Amino acid sequence: MLNKLLGLLADGQFHSGEELGESLGVSRAAVWKQLKKLDDLDIPYSSVKGKGYRLHDEIELLDGERIQADIQQRLDCLEVLLDVDSTNSYLFQKASDHMGKRYAVMAEKQAAGRGRRGRQWVSPFGKNIYLSLLVSFSGGVAALEGLSLVTAIAVERALLKLGIAGVGLKWPNDIYADGKKLAGILLEVTGEYNSHCQVVIGVGLNLSLSDKDAEDIGQPWTALKNIRPDLSRNQVATVLLNELLLAVDEFQKQGFAVFQEYWSQRDIYHNKEVVILSPGHEKRGIVKGVNRKGELLLHTAKGMEVIVAGEISVRPVA
Numbered sequence: 498m499l500n501k502l503l504g505l506l507a508d509g510q511f512h513s514g515e516e517l518g519e520s521l522g523v524s525r526a527a528v529w530k531q532l533k534k535l536d537d538l539d540i541p542y543s544s545v546k547g548k549g550y551r552l553h554d555e556i557e558l559l560d561g562e563r564i565q566a567d568i569q570q571r572l573d574c575l576e577v578l579l580d581v582d583s584t585n586s587y588l589f590q591k592a593s594d595h596m597g598k599r600y601a602v603m604a605e606k607q608a609a610g611r612g613r614r615g616r617q618w619v620s621p622f623g624k625n626i627y628l629s630l631l632v633s634f635s636g637g638v639a640a641l642e643g644l645s646l647v648t649a650i651a652v653e654r655a656l657l658k659l660g661i662a663g664v665g666l667k668w669p670n671d672i673y674a675d676g677k678k679l680a681g682i683l684l685e686v687t688g689e690y691n692s693h694c695q696v697v698i699g700v701g702l703n704l705s706l707s708d709k710d711a712e713d714i715g716q717p718w719t720a721l722k723n724i725r726p727d728l729s730r731n732q733v734a735t736v737l738l739n740e741l742l743l744a745v746d747e748f749q750k751q752g753f754a755v756f757q758e759y760w761s762q763r764d765i766y767h768n769k770e771v772v773i774l775s776p777g778h779e780k781r782g783i784v785k786g787v788n789r790k791g792e793l794l795l796h797t798a799k800g801m802e803v804i805v806a807g808e809i810s811v812r813p814v815a
Contacts, residue, residue, distance in 0.1 A: 511548040512549045516549065556624070559731060563731055567735045568735065568739050570739055572742060574595070578602060578603070580622075583699075584603065584699060592631055602628070602630075603626070605623050610627060619713060628701075630742070633693065635693055638691075645684050649670045649671065651740045654744070655736045656721075658736050659736055661721065675724075677717040682698070698741065706718070757786070
């Protein structure tokens with residue numbers, strides 16, 4: 498019932514308790530009980546005597562059936578959740594029961610969204626895209642080399658299809674627009690090291706964050722609505738998932754090598770001097786692309802060095 502209630506309130510206009518009750522086929526008291534659940538989801542709403550109830554912000558709820566119908570690539574299951582701790586965690590727990598399946602999950606809100614290095618991923622209700630995709634691989638962990646970069650490329654390609662210009666990539670897997678972070682990626686692996694394994698590919702894409710929503714974000718950020726305010730959230734979700742499935746297909750058939758040059762062309766730090774920071778260590782050099790495994794090529798005073806993915810930050814030299 499809560500989903501239906503949110504659908505009625507999604508326009509941001511006032512609706513009386515009587516009107517909502519008639520639409521839902523319940524009493525006004527039952528409507529009030531459902532409205533109290535909005536507090537648990539941190540969805541701000543107003544109650545005004547004589548007018549009724551309204552959400553503070555108009556929202557576009559995700560429509561799983563609409564998204565599934567418009568997906569052109571193979572997808573075995575798509576689930577849209579109202580609220581979850583983390584879409585990655587949710588799929589990770591289900592992985593063993595879905596070997597060989599392509600299973601996607603989206604959520605309206607994450608209570609404990611996660612980014613790389615254990616950072617929080619800010620995930621307010623109904624404003625962004627929180628997507629995780631479960632994919633099986635037969636070649637073990639070695640078959641996954643470069644997959645995080647391929648995921649970033651899929652996001653960039655989706656944004657291009659949506660008419661978003663000026664998008665760039667930051668090694669190992671961030672997406673930037675106008676020098677600010679627009680999307681992030683988190684991959685988690687389960688299964689055998691040298692045999693069958695499964696990967697949960699998580700993508701968080703900022704769509705319409707407010708300054709208040711983002712007050713805990715510790716780096717420059719941006720959202721799609723700042724660039725293209727007319728975009729539909731369901732359209733973004735559909736194009737993003739379709740491009741991700743397409744990229745996974747290509748990666749499973751040909752590996753990362755076919756993406757190698759594409760990445761370098763869109764790397765925001767390509768041919769620029771940077772500092773690579775890792776715990777207790779700092780390395781300075783010029784970014785020279787990535788190798789066939791997706792590892793960073795850094796030209797330093799010692800010559801060309803290979804930087805592997807890990808607990809690393811890339812910052813331009815001040």
